[in-house]
Amino acid sequence: MVTLTPLEAELLAVAGSVPDPELPVLTLQELGVLRAVHVRDTDSVEVELTPTYTGCPAVEAMSTDIERALRDHGVREVTVRTVLIPAWSTDDISAEGRRKLREFGIAPPRAQRTAGPVGITLGPTRTAGQDPEPVRCPNCGSADTELLSRFSSTACKALRRCLDCREPFDHFKEL
Amino acid sequence: MTTTAHTDTAALALGDDALVLSHRLGEWMGHAPVLEEEVALANIALDLLGQARILLSMAGDEDDLAYLREERAFRNLQLVEQPNGDFAHTIARQLYFSTYQHLLYDRLATGGGPFAGLAAKAVKEVAYHRDHAEQWTLRLGDGTDLSHERMRRACEALWRFTGEMFQPLEGVGTDLTGLETPWLESVGAVLGRAGLETPEGPRTGAWRAGAGRQGLHTEPFGRMLAEMQHLHRSHPGASW
Numbered sequence: 001m002v003t004l005t006p007l008e009a010e011l012l013a014v015a016g017s018v019p020d021p022e023l024p025v026l027t028l029q030e031l032g033v034l035r036a037v038h039v040r041d042t043d044s045v046e047v048e049l050t051p052t053y054t055g056c057p058a059v060e061a062m063s064t065d066i067e068r069a070l071r072d073h074g075v076r077e078v079t080v081r082t083v084l085i086p087a088w089s090t091d092d093i094s095a096e097g098r099r100k101l102r103e104f105g106i107a108p109p110r111a112q113r114t115a116g117p118v119g120i121t122l123g124p125t126r127t128a129g130q131d132p133e134p135v136r137c138p139n140c141g142s143a144d145t146e147l148l149s150r151f152s153s154t155a156c157k158a159l160r161r162c163l164d165c166r167e168p169f170d171h172f173k174e175l
Numbered sequence: 176m177t178t179t180a181h182t183d184t185a186a187l188a189l190g191d192d193a194l195v196l197s198h199r200l201g202e203w204m205g206h207a208p209v210l211e212e213e214v215a216l217a218n219i220a221l222d223l224l225g226q227a228r229i230l231l232s233m234a235g236d237e238d239d240l241a242y243l244r245e246e247r248a249f250r251n252l253q254l255v256e257q258p259n260g261d262f263a264h265t266i267a268r269q270l271y272f273s274t275y276q277h278l279l280y281d282r283l284a285t286g287g288g289p290f291a292g293l294a295a296k297a298v299k300e301v302a303y304h305r306d307h308a309e310q311w312t313l314r315l316g317d318g319t320d321l322s323h324e325r326m327r328r329a330c331e332a333l334w335r336f337t338g339e340m341f342q343p344l345e346g347v348g349t350d351l352t353g354l355e356t357p358w359l360e361s362v363g364a365v366l367g368r369a370g371l372e373t374p375e376g377p378r379t380g381a382w383r384a385g386a387g388r389q390g391l392h393t394e395p396f397g398r399m400l401a402e403m404q405h406l407h408r409s410h411p412g413a414s415w
Contacts, residue, residue, distance in 0.1 A: 051225070051296075053221075053222060053225065053300060054222055054225030054226050054229065054293070054296055054297050054300060055221040055222045055223070055224050055225020055226070055228075056225065057221070084229075084292035084293055084295075084296050085291075085292040085295070086295070087292075087295045087296040087299070088296070089299075148211060149211035149212075149214065149215055150215060150303055150306065150307055150310075151211075151214055151215035151217075151218035151219070151303075151307070152214065153214070154218075155218045155221055155222060155300075159211065159214075173303075175299050175300070
């Protein structure tokens with residue numbers, strides 16, 4: 001980890017406080033997509049941003065929002081660069097971010113056991129009693145939920161239903 | 176990033192695969208059998224479009240490449256340009272392609288070449304695409320007589336386009352012929368579980384199925400391009 005200068009730390013905090021355009025309960029810092037802030041000149045800054053998904057359309061809105069936040073903070077020139085390496089993973093979402101997701105009605109992603117490609121098995125869609133770490137209903141907390149669709153309102157979410165309270169809900173799927 | 180001419184060749188080929196299949200999947204919008212499926216196909220299309228943008232940008236200007244090239248300049252596999260057909264055809268195409276793409280990106284991710292960054296990111300997304308196609312193959316193949324018959328027909332009809340995936344590709348940095356055996360095992364296992372037989376018959380051949388990488392495309396591709404490109408060509412540089 002590169003040590004940040006006090007100014008870089010300050011600017012990283014400003015950029016990190018920008019809300020995610022699609023999940024406004026989360027900040028970009030909590031989502032874990034801000035990689036670095038480099039101060040190039042007295043008032044020129046480069047920000048490194050990584051997309052959650054390759055085709056995530058929110059990246060452009062994020063860039064614009066970061067530029068605006070840093071300009072408002074007195075930075076004259078802001079460049080936002082998209083970086084792919086290392087790839088973002090749902091493990092990059094902070095504990096606070098996970099708590100906020102749950103509160104917002106989205107089941108947070110479970111921590112992944114191993115790095116690398118997501119292992120997927122063609123198992124039953126219902127999780128209670130099958131999975132050591134079931135996806136819990138964000139509304140009632142029940143572990144008895146079932147998968148309705150692997151793809152939901154955005155690429156990063158799956159659609160599930162609680163079999164106790166019967167509410168459908170989004171699950172931020174593991175990546 | 177500095178790229179060589181060979182890297183450009185491979186970036187164009189892989190980028191065109193992603194772009195063309197993304198467009199085909201987008202054609203389902205408003206027509207999918209259920210809302211959840213519409214959303215799923217749109218999400219897969221979006222992932223592929225993201226890959227296409229990165230890959231085509233390695234080879235040149237992404238918009239010029241997507242909207243201003245003629246049919247013969249596209250380097251995608253003939254498999255991905257095949258029309259959606261019925262839902263079984265769309266699923267068979269996705270099963271064949273996503274299995275291939277997953278194997279390919281998995282290799283590229285660890286190879287350290289120019290595609291490693293994208294591949295490491297996209298391989299995890301493609302795992303969900305493949306999983307989705309597998310689930311539907313099982314449901315349709317192991318479903319009713321009608322769904323079984325339709326799935327069987329789709330797998331057979333697209334089989335002849337699958338050999339092209341394993342032809343050598345300049346600049347890709349991995350041996351594509353080496354993907355063929357694991358691909359056959361993986362696809363064969365899914366078809367087996369779905370109660371379907373692995374199709375027989377040529378997968379490329381004397382009558383030249385599979386020359387998309389050389390710019391030779393099948394008849395439906397031109398019409399797809401016409402629809403995909405006409406807005407940009409009619410109103411160059413338009414935006415909203």
